[in-house]
Amino acid sequence: MAENAEHAWQTWQIVSAIVVFIFAILGAGAAARAWVDRRLEAEKHDRNVQVGTALMKADEAKALHHQLELQTKDMVHEVRLAAADAIHELELRVSKDYASFKMLNGVKEDLVDSMGEIKDSVNRMSDRFSEALVALVSKTP
Numbered sequence: 591m592a593e594n595a596e597h598a599w600q601t602w603q604i605v606s607a608i609v610v611f612i613f614a615i616l617g618a619g620a621a622a623r624a625w626v627d628r629r630l631e632a633e634k635h636d637r638n639v640q641v642g643t644a645l646m647k648a649d650e651a652k653a654l655h656h657q658l659e660l661q662t663k664d665m666v667h668e669v670r671l672a673a674a675d676a677i678h679e680l681e682l683r684v685s686k687d688y689a690s691f692k693m694l695n696g697v698k699e700d701l702v703d704s705m706g707e708i709k710d711s712v713n714r715m716s717d718r719f720s721e722a723l724v725a726l727v728s729k730t731p
Contacts (some may be wrong), residue, residue: 644727651723658719662712669708673701 677698 648727651727655720656722658716662716666709666712673705677701682690 678695
């Protein structure tokens with residue numbers, strides 16, 4: 591009987607040790623899972639911050655692009671007004687002489703052509719600036 595009691599006691603100790611070991615493994619697994627969850631949340635937060643930063647930079651680039659477009663339109667308008675004023679002044683000065691008037695028409699056509707070239711040049715500059723902004727934004731992490 592003492593032998594059975596001792597055998598039962600040893601069996602109980604072995605079973606208890608196995609149960610404690612199983613709970614230790616489960617606890618370690620839960621701790622590992624919690625660590626992984628925290629790490630994933632931290633990475634998700636970092637990605638969200640990067641996306642937010644990229645969106646802010648894109649908005650800034652859009653604002654700069656819009657500002658450049660407005661400035662470009664203003665410059666073209668000012669050049670047109672100045673050219674129109676210059677043409678008008680020239681027309682008034684030479685209206686007395688028909689030959690001078692003919693020459694003025696040639697100058698006027700040259701000015702109109704130059705205005706077109708200026709507009710094309712400003713548009714090309716605007717396009718290059720837009721491409722540079724897009725490249726800058728696309729390089730942002």
